[in-house]
Amino acid sequence: MTIATGSLERMGKDAKEASFALAALSGKQKAALLLFLADTLEANMDAILQANAEDVAAGREAGLTEGLLDRLFLDAGRVSGIARDVRAVSALPDPVGEVLDGRSLDNGLFLVRRRVPLGVVAAIYEARPNVTIDVASLCLKTGNAVILRGGKETVRTNAVLVSLIQLALERHDLPRQAVQAITDPDRSLVTALLQLDRYVDMLIPRGGAGLHRLCRENSRIPVITGGIGVCHIVVDQSADLAAALPLIENAKVQRPSVCNSVETVLVHRNIAAEFLPRLAAHLTPLGVTLHAGEAALGYLAGHPDVVVPVQAEEYDREWLSLDLNVEVVDSVEDAVRHIREHGSGHSEAILTESMTEAEYFIQAVDAAAVYVNASTRFTDGGEFGLGAEVAISTQKLHARGPMGLDALTTYKWVAQGRYTVRK
Amino acid sequence: MTIATGSLERMGKDAKEASFALAALSGKQKAALLLFLADTLEANMDAILQANAEDVAAGREAGLTEGLLDRLFLDAGRVSGIARDVRAVSALPDPVGEVLDGRSLDNGLFLVRRRVPLGVVAAIYEARPNVTIDVASLCLKTGNAVILRGGKETVRTNAVLVSLIQLALERHDLPRQAVQAITDPDRSLVTALLQLDRYVDMLIPRGGAGLHRLCRENSRIPVITGGIGVCHIVVDQSADLAAALPLIENAKVQRPSVCNSVETVLVHRNIAAEFLPRLAAHLTPLGVTLHAGEAALGYLAGHPDVVVPVQAEEYDREWLSLDLNVEVVDSVEDAVRHIREHGSGHSEAILTESMTEAEYFIQAVDAAAVYVNASTRFTDGGEFGLGAEVAISTQKLHARGPMGLDALTTYKWVAQGRYTVRK
Numbered sequence: 001m002t003i004a005t006g007s008l009e010r011m012g013k014d015a016k017e018a019s020f021a022l023a024a025l026s027g028k029q030k031a032a033l034l035l036f037l038a039d040t041l042e043a044n045m046d047a048i049l050q051a052n053a054e055d056v057a058a059g060r061e062a063g064l065t066e067g068l069l070d071r072l073f074l075d076a077g078r079v080s081g082i083a084r085d086v087r088a089v090s091a092l093p094d095p096v097g098e099v100l101d102g103r104s105l106d107n108g109l110f111l112v113r114r115r116v117p118l119g120v121v122a123a124i125y126e127a128r129p130n131v132t133i134d135v136a137s138l139c140l141k142t143g144n145a146v147i148l149r150g151g152k153e154t155v156r157t158n159a160v161l162v163s164l165i166q167l168a169l170e171r172h173d174l175p176r177q178a179v180q181a182i183t184d185p186d187r188s189l190v191t192a193l194l195q196l197d198r199y200v201d202m203l204i205p206r207g208g209a210g211l212h213r214l215c216r217e218n219s220r221i222p223v224i225t226g227g228i229g230v231c232h233i234v235v236d237q238s239a240d241l242a243a244a245l246p247l248i249e250n251a252k253v254q255r256p257s258v259c260n261s262v263e264t265v266l267v268h269r270n271i272a273a274e275f276l277p278r279l280a281a282h283l284t285p286l287g288v289t290l291h292a293g294e295a296a297l298g299y300l301a302g303h304p305d306v307v308v309p310v311q312a313e314e315y316d317r318e319w320l321s322l323d324l325n326v327e328v329v330d331s332v333e334d335a336v337r338h339i340r341e342h343g344s345g346h347s348e349a350i351l352t353e354s355m356t357e358a359e360y361f362i363q364a365v366d367a368a369a370v371y372v373n374a375s376t377r378f379t380d381g382g383e384f385g386l387g388a389e390v391a392i393s394t395q396k397l398h399a400r401g402p403m404g405l406d407a408l409t410t411y412k413w414v415a416q417g418r419y420t421v422r423k
Numbered sequence: 424m425t426i427a428t429g430s431l432e433r434m435g436k437d438a439k440e441a442s443f444a445l446a447a448l449s450g451k452q453k454a455a456l457l458l459f460l461a462d463t464l465e466a467n468m469d470a471i472l473q474a475n476a477e478d479v480a481a482g483r484e485a486g487l488t489e490g491l492l493d494r495l496f497l498d499a500g501r502v503s504g505i506a507r508d509v510r511a512v513s514a515l516p517d518p519v520g521e522v523l524d525g526r527s528l529d530n531g532l533f534l535v536r537r538r539v540p541l542g543v544v545a546a547i548y549e550a551r552p553n554v555t556i557d558v559a560s561l562c563l564k565t566g567n568a569v570i571l572r573g574g575k576e577t578v579r580t581n582a583v584l585v586s587l588i589q590l591a592l593e594r595h596d597l598p599r600q601a602v603q604a605i606t607d608p609d610r611s612l613v614t615a616l617l618q619l620d621r622y623v624d625m626l627i628p629r630g631g632a633g634l635h636r637l638c639r640e641n642s643r644i645p646v647i648t649g650g651i652g653v654c655h656i657v658v659d660q661s662a663d664l665a666a667a668l669p670l671i672e673n674a675k676v677q678r679p680s681v682c683n684s685v686e687t688v689l690v691h692r693n694i695a696a697e698f699l700p701r702l703a704a705h706l707t708p709l710g711v712t713l714h715a716g717e718a719a720l721g722y723l724a725g726h727p728d729v730v731v732p733v734q735a736e737e738y739d740r741e742w743l744s745l746d747l748n749v750e751v752v753d754s755v756e757d758a759v760r761h762i763r764e765h766g767s768g769h770s771e772a773i774l775t776e777s778m779t780e781a782e783y784f785i786q787a788v789d790a791a792a793v794y795v796n797a798s799t800r801f802t803d804g805g806e807f808g809l810g811a812e813v814a815i816s817t818q819k820l821h822a823r824g825p826m827g828l829d830a831l832t833t834y835k836w837v838a839q840g841r842y843t844v845r846k
Contacts, residue, residue, distance in 0.1 A: 020763070024786060107806055109797055118819050119789060197639065201819050216620060220639050222646075222820040243842035250844035340443070351842070362837050363447060366542065374532055374840030383530055383845065384836065396541050396624050396833035397645040397821040410819035413807065414785050417797030419666035419774070421673035422806065 008192050011147060012199030014177035015120045019145040022178055023117045027094030029172070034090035034137055037168040038083040041133070044164055045079055051156040052129065059153050064127075071127045072154055082133050089137045092387045095405050096143050108420040113411045117143035118201040121408065122193060122221065124149045125206035129157040135204070136165050136179050138390055142408040145178045147200065149193060152185040159183060194219040202408075204391050209318070224403065226368075226393040229259035229346035230318050231376045234335040234361065236352035237268040241275050244351050245282045248324075250375045251349070253286050257320045259392060260347050260379040264315060264325035266335040272299050272328045279326065280306060286322070293327030300326075315342040332357045336364045343367060345394045347376040368394055368401035431615050434570060435622030437600035438543045442568040445601055446540045450517030452595070457513035457560055460591040461506040464556070467587055468502055474579040475552065482576050487550075494550045495577055505556050512560045515810045518828050519566050531843040536834045540566035541624040544831065545616060545644065547572045548629035552580040558627070559588050559602050561813055565831040568601045570623065572616060575608040582606060617642040625831075627814050632741070647826065649791075649817040652682035652769035653741050654799045657758040657784065659775035660691040664698050667774050668705045671747075673798045674772070676709050680743050682815060683770050683802040687738060687748035689758045695722050695751045702749065703729060709745070716750030723749075738765040755780045759787045766790060768817045770799040791817055791824035 025033075041048065052074040059069055095115055102112030121144045123135045132150055139146040150158045158181055166176035182189055194203070197220035204224050205215045212225045233251060235244055251262035267275055276299040280290060284306045291310035292300050300307045310325050315338075329335040332350065339348055349371035350361040358372045369379045379401060381389025386404030393399045399407040448456075464471065475497040482492055497505075518538055525535030544567045546558045555573055562569040573581045581604055589599035605612055617626070620643035627647050628638045635648045656674060658667055674685035690698055699722040703713060707729045714733035715723050723730045733748050738761075752758040755773065762771055772794035773784040781795045792802045802824060804812025809827030816822045822830035 020787065020789075023789075103808065105806070105808055107801065109801060109806075111807060114785075116789075216643050222818060240842060247842050247844055254845060358839075362537075362835075364443065366443075366446075366539075367835065369836040369838060372837075372839045374838050374843040375845050377845040378530065378532060378838060378843075379836075383528070383532075384534060385526065385528055395645060400833050401836045410823050412785075412790065413792040413802075413824045414795075415792060415797050415801060416781075416795045419663060419670050420797040420801075421670055422677060422798050422800040 008182070008189060008196065011177075011180050011182070012120070012196045014175070015145040015147055015180060016199045018175040018178040019117065019119045019143075021174055022140070022143040022145055023096075023119075025143055027096070030094060030141055030143065031090045033140060033168060033172045033174070034086050036171060037137065037165060038086040038090070040164050040168050041079060041083045041086070044160070045076060048079055048157065048160050049074060049076065051160040055154050055156045062153075064153060068127050068153065072129065072157075074129060074157065078130070082130050086133060086137045089141050089388055092141065092405060094141065095409050100411055107422065109415045109417050111413060111415045114414050115406075115409050115411050118408055118410050120145045120147065120200045121202050121204060122147045122149070122196070122200045123204045123206060124190060124193070124211060124215065126151040126208075126211070127153045129154045129161060131206055132158050132161045132181070133165075135206075138388055138405065138408060140178070142405050144408055146180075147193070148179070148181040149190060150181065155183055155185065190214075191218060194221060197221045206391060222398070224391055224393050224399065224407070225395050226346075226391055227259050228318055228344045228394060229261070229263075229376075229379075230316060230342060230344040231260060231262045231347045232264045232266060232335070232339050232343060232349070233262050233376065234329070234332060234350040235265060235267045235271065235275060236332055236350060236354060236357050237270040238353040238357070239271070239351035240353065241271065241278065244275070245278065247351065247375050248279065249282065249286065251377055252283070252288060252324050253322065254377060256322050259318070260376050261319070262324065262349075262376050263317065263319050264327065264342070266327055266329045266338055267296070268332075269295075269328050269330050272296065276300055276326065277302060283324070288322045288324055291323060291325045293325070295328035296326045299328075318344070332361055336361065339365055339367075346392070347371065347379040349374060349376050368392070431605070431612060431619065434600075434603050434605070435543070435619045437598070438568040438570055438603060439622045441598040441601040442540065442542045442566075444597055445563070445566040445568055446519075446542075448566055450519070453517060453564055453566065454513045456563060456591060456595045456597070457509050459594060460560065460588060461509040461513070463587050463591050464502060464506045464509070467583070468499060471502055471580065471583050472497060472499065474583040478577050478579045485576075487576060491550050491576065495552065495580075497552060497580065501553070505553050509556060509560045512564050512811055515564065515828060517564070518832050523834055530845065532838045532840050534836060534838045537837050538829075538832050538834050541831055541833050543568045543570065543623045544625050544627060545570045545572070545619070545623045546627045546629060547613060547616070547634060547638065549574040549631075549634070550576045552577045552584060554629055555581050555584045555604070556588075558629075561811055561828065561831060563601070565828050567831055569603075570616070571602070571604040572613060573604065578606055578608065613637075614641060617644060620644045629814060645821070647814055647816050647818065647822065647830070649769075649815045650682050651741055651767045651817060652684070652802075653687075653739060653765060653767040654683060654685045654770045655687045655689060655758070655762050655766060655772070656685050656799065657752070657755060657773040658688060658690045658694065658698060659755055659773060659777060659780050660693040661776040661780070662694070662774035663776065664694065664701065667698070668701065670774065670798050671702065672705065672709065674800055675706070675711060675747050676745065677800060679745050682741070683799050684742070685747065685772075685799050686740065686742050687750070687765070689750055689752045689761055690719070691755075692718075692751050692753050695719065699723055699749065700725060706747065711745045711747055714746060714748045716748070718751035719749045722751075741767070755784055759784065762788055762790075769815070770794065770802040772797060772799050791815070
């Protein structure tokens, strides 16, 4: 064991120990801790901005893209926004302690399931420093300790943020080890972290497909993977075509860089001749490039500037850009087959007036969120009314789709008897 | 890719395809399928018993222990028992299709969460052929396809059982690939199976600690680990000591070989002098050996035949035998510290008349099941009223403790709009 992984073991042990103190807190105590943290962030604005300016300068020198630099960058407005988010989390109902169900059993036990914190959560993420506060506040709200591993680009900002969180913990007589950060940029520490299943109960990767794959393939800790959205909209023959145009625009153009934006539109053959040219005409002025399948290409001859033939592998690609695949399908069944082959289980939509086709689509498509006559862009904790979003899961265990605070909890079975024995 | 792992890939793909057909079945159809399967098992009693006799003979020749041979062995009574269990599963309510919750959102969506099958489950288990039918019937009941990997000792029995399941599937116009078995004894296939996360949604190991560790360390598929029970009973100073004796007897002696039997009894110092000799006197005639900690030893000098000094590592050991650790603790807090260090998060009990100590113990002990004045032996799907037991989970994600049919399901978010777009 190297010194570094030895200290990681220590970190895990400390986090587990700290988690016991957090689990015993009342909702009121956790809310007060978070309000104090929000105030502390604003009161230490200068220190945060100075560390961040150093991170940004170092990042610029290291040749980070403007996009990455923007994710990294904080100003007073952004810090206030982060503090506001912490206050919003503080104000949410505390899920811990809820009784999920219970009954008196014939065997003499009175049995209830009580919602409890998971224990220790680990989060691995990339350049954005707001994730540090976001994940920490969600974990503290639910009584979990957390080990954070942010991107190396943001190490100075994160050091200040974590020290402010630890200050807030200490002022509330809580162990500072409740929130710890791995600041050593050595990548082998990530691999070592993934082996800490003895102490860490759940791992949340927040980043691109590569990070999720790394975690799924190497982690002994249960992982919540997700975030990759290869999303489809099926335009059935009975769809309201005029209404479909702004809906597809919303799904593609409103925020192309996010996981719930649409990748591929599948158009029923019976309306393809009418709809595809209208779609091209609608999206062209918005800067969208259509990647057309073989059948679709024939209907789009009038739009040579914005239409290119789709490459087979592009059906599996999360665009995150103003690119959109379009293809013709013979039926909704045919569309479902396409989605089963290429979808990532994130968000899938059908536009139809047919109850039968809608119900078939809902049943047959295996995805976290299935939409009828709505944009895929709604897959989001806020839009779904969850109050906060921990992550979006595209796996099926524990939590699927937008994960709220509940996803940071588990339950224990509590049974009371009168010196009751099993017969 | 070897031919064998290539065929495993095919198996996964076929299972996924078959899962779509299963997911579309009504509760009535699934119940009918299982009743037919139960009848088919009894109608083919001779073929099952003949294959099993060959497995038992081969096992005897290979030098299997009598214990293993007994697990492997089937007779007419055991096969009828298996068929009866299938009928019981058939009669359970179908969890699939349940609406978990729902609401009309301000953004214009009508949103519900629908319970749906997981998709494809894989199970890895050891010698007992009843697990083949047990896991298959639970999966079919919940609309999941399943890939089974049983022990090589039971390969002939399993071949017959799986062919009968596939016969039942075909008679109901369902793909036989809904239930498939890996019969090739090559152990590298297990490793390859653990990489099939593209097709398999959940992995259930049913076996000892080694199998669970293998799966946790190597699986890309989300695993439900559990089954290892290092369980404690704390005898607080206010406990009813007369009632504590038969309770501890129940937890240790009724069925020592199972995960919910007790490993360690922790006795409050203030009653140790009275209780420990009574405990020894009570358990001695039942064949129990006490492994006493340093402090406990002093109180047990009168029982040299049945008391040995505990070895430090025995506090972490799942006994599965008539052995029991005993030690003295200064307080319930002290007992909780011991449990945090040595418990496996399975089942923990306190015997006390103090509401305060009971509530502290419930809150502070991090385990799937926490008991007040009841035996640890109750941790069981049947005893908890779940109807069926898929496994007992000691991890915290997805399901904790006894897992019923619900644990073989997930949910999808279904949102209906009127060509609704995100603002």
